[in-house]
Amino acid sequence: MLIKRLLEFAGIEPQRFLVKWVSSSEGQKFADTISELAAAIKALGPNRKYRDAL
Amino acid sequence: MKISEQIRDYAKKMLEEGEVKQFIGFEKGRLPFHSTPVFITEPGQVERLIWDDYCITNLSKYLVNFSHEDGKTALVVKGCDSRGIVRLIQDHQLQREKLVLIGIPCQGMKDSLRFFSKGDDSLLSPGGKCQSCTHPNPVLYDILIGEEVKSVNMDRFKKTEEIENLNIDERYLYWSREFARCIRCYACRNVCPACSCLSCYLDQHRVDWHGKDPAENASYLLTRAIHVAGRCIECGECARVCPTGVSVMELNKKLIKDINELFGEQDAGVDFSQTHPLCQYHTDDPDDFQ
Ligand code: SF4
Numbered sequence: 294m295l296i297k298r299l300l301e302f303a304g305i306e307p308q309r310f311l312v313k314w315v316s317s318s319e320g321q322k323f324a325d326t327i328s329e330l331a332a333a334i335k336a337l338g339p340n341r342k343y344r345d346a347l
Numbered sequence: 348m349k350i351s352e353q354i355r356d357y358a359k360k361m362l363e364e365g366e367v368k369q370f371i372g373f374e375k376g377r378l379p380f381h382s383t384p385v386f387i388t389e390p391g392q393v394e395r396l397i398w399d400d401y402c403i404t405n406l407s408k409y410l411v412n413f414s415h416e417d418g419k420t421a422l423v424v425k426g427c428d429s430r431g432i433v434r435l436i437q438d439h440q441l442q443r444e445k446l447v448l449i450g451i452p453c454q455g456m457k458d459s460l461r462f463f464s465k466g467d468d469s470l471l472s473p474g475g476k477c478q479s480c481t482h483p484n485p486v487l488y489d490i491l492i493g494e495e496v497k498s499v500n501m502d503r504f505k506k507t508e509e510i511e512n513l514n515i516d517e518r519y520l521y522w523s524r525e526f527a528r529c530i531r532c533y534a535c536r537n538v539c540p541a542c543s544c545l546s547c548y549l550d551q552h553r554v555d556w557h558g559k560d561p562a563e564n565a566s567y568l569l570t571r572a573i574h575v576a577g578r579c580i581e582c583g584e585c586a587r588v589c590p591t592g593v594s595v596m597e598l599n600k601k602l603i604k605d606i607n608e609l610f611g612e613q614d615a616g617v618d619f620s621q622t623h624p625l626c627q628y629h630t631d632d633p634d635d636f637q
Pocket residue numbers: 402403425426427428453454455456476477478480481482483484582583
């Protein structure tokens with residue numbers, strides 16, 4: 294929670310970061326979570342923030 | 348009696364009687380408007396000790412260097428030094444019984460570094476770190492010199508809120524300019540009483556582990572802030588010592604503000620009964636992991 298807020302504070306889209314409880318018996322939930330996250334990130338495009346030499 | 352004289356008297360007595368092995372205080376610096384930490388081991392040297400408006404340095408971190416030696420150390424503590432010491436004791440870096448603390452309530456110190464680097468007239472008012480100081484009175488001491496003072500604490504989170512209110516691109520622009528100025532001297536880490544690991548992850552020299560490429564400054568500064576989250580005592584030393592004026596403190600303030608909002612108001616390094624806000628679990632903690 295704190296990291297997400299800190300990244301947002303530093304100008305990174307909060308949708309790029311996710312922490313979620315998924316038990317090892319919840320295969321479908323895991324797959325859905327990752328698909329949703331991947332879709333959200335695809336929509337944003339690759340992150341170049343703080344990647345290219347400043 | 349002037350505070351300086353009282354400090355000298357205590358130092359002389361403690362060193363002569365062998366109660367302490369060394370006394371840490373301040374002496375007049377080589378430059379005008381500047382006082383610098385001094386380590387006195389001989390009773391004959393106590394005349395060097397002074398107390399004035401420039402004793403801004405937080406002395407607590409020095410103690411880590413002596414924690415494994417025999418004998419006691421005495422030192423003068425303002426609010427921020429004492430909180431640093433509480434923090435270091437809580438982190439098992441110092442032993443209370445090896446310290447003799449001379450507490451001095453603090454009116455706010457002037458920041459000569461700002462004066463020299465920017466010709467800033469803040470010399471006339473308390474330095475940046477003192478303007479939002481919540482605990483100018485020592486929270487831990489054996490002897491107290493002087494009268495307790497009231498906290499000035501003007502707008503502790505004013506700048507944090509200003510940054511929060513920018514839009515996401517403006518925030519990125521702001522921080523990319525801040526991070527770009529970092530020269531990775533690690534002064535902000537070295538001075539910090541919450542950063543007490545003897546071997547820091549940053550000193551691991553494996554190739555590509557954590558480079559000094561300017562683009563990696565962001566990950567350094569954000570990681571450092573997270574490492575001290577919940578333990579930062581808001582002494583402002585990290586920002587004060589930064590040679591390039593990176594607003595390191597705003598990252599700490601953001602984390603403090605969020606911790607207070609999420610887990611209840613608390614101040615690190617104030618009392619020993621307090622537990623680390625990120626190392627405990629309550630059933631009513633906010634939970635957005637599900
Ligand atoms: S931060 Fe507080 S205790 Fe420390 S020098 Fe400034 S006013 Fe004094």
